[in-house]
Amino acid sequence: MKTKILILGAGFGGLEMSTTLSEALGDSIDVTLIDRSDAFVFGYAKLDLLFGRTPEAGVRNAYADFTKPGVRLLRETITAIDAEARRVTTDKGVHEADILVIALGADYDVSSTPGVVLGVNEFYSVAGAAHLSTVLPAFTGGDVVVGVCGAPYKCPPAPAECALMMHDYAKARGLADKTRITVVNPLPSPVPPSPDTSKAILGAFEERGITFMPNTRVTGVDGKTVQLDNGSTLNCDLFLGVPKNRAADVVVAAGLTDGGWVPVDAFTLQTKFSGVYAVGDLANTGVPKAGVYAEGAARTVAANIISRLRGQEETARNPGAGSCYIEFGANRIARVDVDFLSGPKPFGTFHGASEALRVDKEHFGSSRRARWFGR
Numbered sequence: 344m345k346t347k348i349l350i351l352g353a354g355f356g357g358l359e360m361s362t363t364l365s366e367a368l369g370d371s372i373d374v375t376l377i378d379r380s381d382a383f384v385f386g387y388a389k390l391d392l393l394f395g396r397t398p399e400a401g402v403r404n405a406y407a408d409f410t411k412p413g414v415r416l417l418r419e420t421i422t423a424i425d426a427e428a429r430r431v432t433t434d435k436g437v438h439e440a441d442i443l444v445i446a447l448g449a450d451y452d453v454s455s456t457p458g459v460v461l462g463v464n465e466f467y468s469v470a471g472a473a474h475l476s477t478v479l480p481a482f483t484g485g486d487v488v489v490g491v492c493g494a495p496y497k498c499p500p501a502p503a504e505c506a507l508m509m510h511d512y513a514k515a516r517g518l519a520d521k522t523r524i525t526v527v528n529p530l531p532s533p534v535p536p537s538p539d540t541s542k543a544i545l546g547a548f549e550e551r552g553i554t555f556m557p558n559t560r561v562t563g564v565d566g567k568t569v570q571l572d573n574g575s576t577l578n579c580d581l582f583l584g585v586p587k588n589r590a591a592d593v594v595v596a597a598g599l600t601d602g603g604w605v606p607v608d609a610f611t612l613q614t615k616f617s618g619v620y621a622v623g624d625l626a627n628t629g630v631p632k633a634g635v636y637a638e639g640a641a642r643t644v645a646a647n648i649i650s651r652l653r654g655q656e657e658t659a660r661n662p663g664a665g666s667c668y669i670e671f672g673a674n675r676i677a678r679v680d681v682d683f684l685s686g687p688k689p690f691g692t693f694h695g696a697s698e699a700l701r702v703d704k705e706h707f708g709s710s711r712r713a714r715w716f717g718r
């Protein structure tokens with residue numbers, strides 16, 4: 344009998360996990376990977392979509408191209424998870440597993456932020472980024488607010504990247520003098536674990552006249568007014584929102600969460616249920632919600648499953664370390680490497696913005712496209 348492994352969510356975590364298992368074990372395993380979507384989109388590609396650098400078709404990596412020995416990818420929507428029984432219900436049926444890995448990412452909750460509408464004035468969903476890309480050409484200058492509605496949120500540097508790219512966009516259209524950009528962020532600095540990165544971002548903001556409001560959260564958007572949690576308001580002609588992030592309803596309903604996220608052993612990704620793991624954005628490991636960290640967690644769980652199936656000791660531990668590329672405007676990219684788990688506190692190293700790092704970022708995407716989708 345083959346061991347049945349069920350992986351929920353074909354994002355960074357699910358794709359990397361099933362690829363690693365397939366590479367090591369091929370047809371000797373029975374992996375089922377489930378996702379409701381028909382394509383994978385890199386998070387950062389939403390910024391390219393928003394600013395018209397890449398059309399929507401160009402950011403989609405069709406799941407039809409994901410073919411791995413021992414893995415079948417099903418397009419189904421997960422509607423219930425019985426973690427105790429390792430049984431999952433979808434819109435098409437019921438799946439049972441020996442090992443269950445939940446990698447459903449972070450969902451968006453706009454119910455607590457009146458005026459923030461999914462697919463309309465936020466750039467964290469593909470639909471939102473695509474819609475805003477059609478709104479931007481009508482922008483003729485004015486107040487732009489890049490507003491975060493809650494923390495933690497995916498990819499902490501993304502709002503700063505959005506502001507710097509917005510500045511480039513306004514400049515290219517001859518609107519820079521008529522445009523004032525404000526970033527509202529609940530974090531105390533743009534990238535708290537790396538003071539050097541935060542300093543460089545704040546320096547770039549100052550050069551461009553971008554205002555950064557730390558420790559502040561957007562609580563509502565009403566016409567041309569943005570409401571903040573400190574009681575004040577901002578004038579706003581264009582709102583580029585980061586909706587409040589949270590674990591998906593189906594994960595909460597399964598009793599897997601505590602404080603909104605799934606508690607796990609940070610090093611093994613094991614949940615409180617035997618044989619059930621959570622990797623990526625929905626797991627509370629103390630590392631940021633970013634694809635590179637989801638990948639590291641997925642590789643760890645995969646390595647331990649491979650060891651178990653080979654009768655070896657399970658020694659893999661989640662590294663909690665990774666590199667994030669940061670769009671700095673003017674075609675330059677910076678990089679920050681942050682290690683969250685190996686020392687007493689997170690430690691970050693900043694690599695200043697350059698055109699050369701764009702090549703690195705492109706390789707980050709193309710290497711994963713080749714590994715997962717064979718192209």
Ligand SMILES: Cc1cc2nc3c(=O)[nH]c(=O)nc-3n(C[C@H](O)[C@H](O)[C@H](O)COP(=O)(O)OP(=O)(O)OC[C@H]3O[C@@H](n4cnc5c(N)ncnc54)[C@H](O)[C@@H]3O)c2cc1C
Binds near residue numbers: 387591
């Ligand atoms: C604007 C932006 C920029 C970013 N930039 C970067 C960056 O530069 N570097 C980086 O590392 N990270 C970046 N990220 C973050 C990165 O995209 C996420 O952290 C990463 O995708 C998390 O991986 P995951 O596997 O946990 O979840 P995801 O990749 O989100 O995958 C979850 C999957 O689960 C599926 N799913 C959810 N619910 C259901 C359901 N009920 N039924 C079936 N399927 C379901 C979804 O369709 C999805 O495919 C960025 C994110 C954004 C929004």
